[in-house]
Amino acid sequence: MDKSMNIIFMGTPEFAVPSLQAIHQHFGVQAVVTVPDTPQGRGMKLTPSAMKIAALELGLPVLQPESLKSEEFRHEIESLKPDIIVVVAFRILPKSIYSLASLGAFNIHGSLLPKYRGAAPINWAIINGESESGVTSFLLNDKVDTGKILLKASTPITDGMTAGELYETLMPLGAELAVKTCDRLLKHTANPIPQEDEIATPAPKLIRENCVIDWTKPAGEVRNFILGVNPAPIAWTLWIGKRIKIYRATYSDAHINTGSWSIKGGQFLVGCGDAALSLTEIQPEGKPRMSVADFLRGYRGEMGGEFMGWEVDNS
Numbered sequence: 001m002d003k004s005m006n007i008i009f010m011g012t013p014e015f016a017v018p019s020l021q022a023i024h025q026h027f028g029v030q031a032v033v034t035v036p037d038t039p040q041g042r043g044m045k046l047t048p049s050a051m052k053i054a055a056l057e058l059g060l061p062v063l064q065p066e067s068l069k070s071e072e073f074r075h076e077i078e079s080l081k082p083d084i085i086v087v088v089a090f091r092i093l094p095k096s097i098y099s100l101a102s103l104g105a106f107n108i109h110g111s112l113l114p115k116y117r118g119a120a121p122i123n124w125a126i127i128n129g130e131s132e133s134g135v136t137s138f139l140l141n142d143k144v145d146t147g148k149i150l151l152k153a154s155t156p157i158t159d160g161m162t163a164g165e166l167y168e169t170l171m172p173l174g175a176e177l178a179v180k181t182c183d184r185l186l187k188h189t190a191n192p193i194p195q196e197d198e199i200a201t202p203a204p205k206l207i208r209e210n211c212v213i214d215w216t217k218p219a220g221e222v223r224n225f226i227l228g229v230n231p232a233p234i235a236w237t238l239w240i241g242k243r244i245k246i247y248r249a250t251y252s253d254a255h256i257n258t259g260s261w262s263i264k265g266g267q268f269l270v271g272c273g274d275a276a277l278s279l280t281e282i283q284p285e286g287k288p289r290m291s292v293a294d295f296l297r298g299y300r301g302e303m304g305g306e307f308m309g310w311e312v313d314n315s
Contacts, residue, residue, distance in 0.1 A: 005083040005186055006030045008101075014050040015167065016088035018175035019108060023086060024058055026179050027186070030080055035091070036064045069094050084185055086178060087140065098140040103185045105140045108174045110167075111203065112136060112152055114195040117145035118203035122170065123163045125203075127228030129220065133157050133166055135174040137181040139192055146200075148192035150184065153177045162230040162248075208233045213246065215259040215307060219272040223249050238308040239284075240301065247281035247289065254278070262304040268292045270307075 009020050010033040023029055032055035037046040048056075055062045065073040074096050077085075085098055085105035098105035111121035113136040118124075125133045134154035139147040153173050157166060184190040211233050213222060226235045226246050234245045239261065249270070256262055256271030263269070268279040283289040 005103075006081055007084045007086060007182065008033065008077065008080060008082045009055075009086045009088075010034070010090045010093065011051045011088040012049045012091075013089050015110070015171055015174070016051050016090070016108075017054045018171045019086065019088045019178040020051065020054055021058070022175040022179050023182055024060070027182055029058075029060055030082070031061045031063060033063045033065070033077075033090070036066060068092075068097060073097070074100075084182055085140075086182065088174065088178065092144060093140060095142055103188075104190070106137050106150055106181055106185070107140055107145075107147070108178050108181075109136045109138065109145060110170050110174070112154060113138060113145060113149060114197065114200035116203035117200055119205040121203040122166050123203070123206055123228045124201075125228075126157060126161065126163050126166060127225050129224045130157055133170065135170055135177050137177050138195070146195055146197070148194050150181050150190055150192055151177055160227065160248075162227045164231040206233055208236070211235050213237045213307075215271065216273045219251060219275040219277050222272045223251070223277060234283075240305070241308070242285040244285060245283040245289070246279055247283070249277040249279045252276040252278040257306075260304070260306050263296065263299070264303065266293070266296060268296065 005027060007023060007027055007029050008031050009023060009029050011020060012035050020029065020032065032051060034049045034051040037048050039045065040047040052062050063076060067073065068091060077097055077100050082101045083103045085101040087093055087105065087107040109121065111125060112134045116124050132154055134152055136152045137150040139150065141147040153176065155169055155173060206229055211229050213225065213235050215222065226249050229235050230247050234247065236243050236245045252269055254269045254276040256269055256276045258271050258273055260271045261269065270277050270279060279292050281289065281291055282295060
């Protein structure tokens with residue numbers, strides 16, 4: 001372990017944890033920056049981020065600034081004399097902070113930049129039917145996700161893969177890339193390459209309100225959308241007057257009108273713009289997530305009809 005350099009790590013969710021662990025193992029981390037503890041649950045108990053929990057397990061000091069632009073926080077970082085600042089799934093870092101790293105401040109992003117700049121790159125890669133995804137390390141600048149690229153690592157998106165499964169695949173890949181990027185910066189062998197802005201694509205944040213399924217779209221697009229927002233925020237539609245969440249679906253040769261549904265032959269069939277899908281994993285309102293096979297064993301309701309509230313533009 002080379003601890004001759006000062007590395008500060010900044011992150012929040014589980015996605016960043018393997019990168020922290022790998023960098024600390026190879027180089028040592030001087031301090032970790034994460035968000036303040038947040039109230040969660042019915043009792044609104046203050047809960048630390050996954051990053052804070054991991055940092056404390058490693059015996060690392062943790063900073064939790066309320067504002068990244070405060071003079072107090074800038075002085076704290078400046079006093080640490082960072083050579084490298086590593087950012088993984090954190091907030092937007094101001095220039096007053098990232099410019100303090102003598103060798104560079106870089107981010108690990110969950111896509112092959114410049115494709116899928118934004119808050120939800122993993123989701124949108126699947127929603128758009130990509131066959132490949134990956135992680136990119138890039139130098140921070142004033143505009144989000146546009147800095148010069150340092151390194152990339154790719155992985156295939158297999159048929160039926162959900163956003164959650166791709167997330168799990170990219171976590172260790174991101175950790176490997178973070179270590180390689182630190183090594184190049186420390187050895188002064190990095191070769192930053194400007195991004196091709198003309199081929200950049202957006203990856204805006206997804207919320208429940210824009211995850212209602214548009215049944216007029218082709219079956220392939222609907223299936224990709226279902227997989228791309230699984231496990232969160234989850235695709236949904238109104239079924240018999242109640243919200244039903246849909247986690248997985250497969251293709252079907254059945255003939256069903258667009259926006260209609262039918263339960264027959266042990267299947268929950270739905271009609272899309274050009275073909276049908278067979279739902280395989282759902283969560284009816286007020287019930288747990290379950291396979292359609294389990295759901296149909298106890299189902300005694302209507303056997304067909306139309307969905308409601310699906311005439312929504314998800315673009």
